[in-house]
C-alpha cells in the first residue's frame with residue numbers, strides 16, 4: 220500500500236505521490252522533487268493555497284524543526300508551478 224502523509228497546508232491525509240516533499244537546506248525550505256534528499260521532510264499538496272497556508276502558519280519551520288526557516292524558495296516554486 221502506498222504511504223500516506225499529511226499536507227501541512229490543509230492538514231488532509233493524502234497518498235505520498237500526490238504531495239510534494241519539502242526539506243530544509245542551510246536554513247531554507249526547498250522542494251525535494253525527486254524525494255531523495257536526506258533528513259526530515261515535510262509534505263504539502265502542490266497547490267498554491269496549501270503552500271501559502273503552510274507558509275503563513277509557519278508550518279514548514281515547525282515540521283522541519285528549523286527556527287526562522289526561509290520559505291521564499293517554496294513560495295517562488297509555488298508561483299511558477301501554478302502559472303503553468
Ligand SMILES: [Zn+2]
Nearest residue numbers: 226229264269
Ligand atoms: Zn493540502
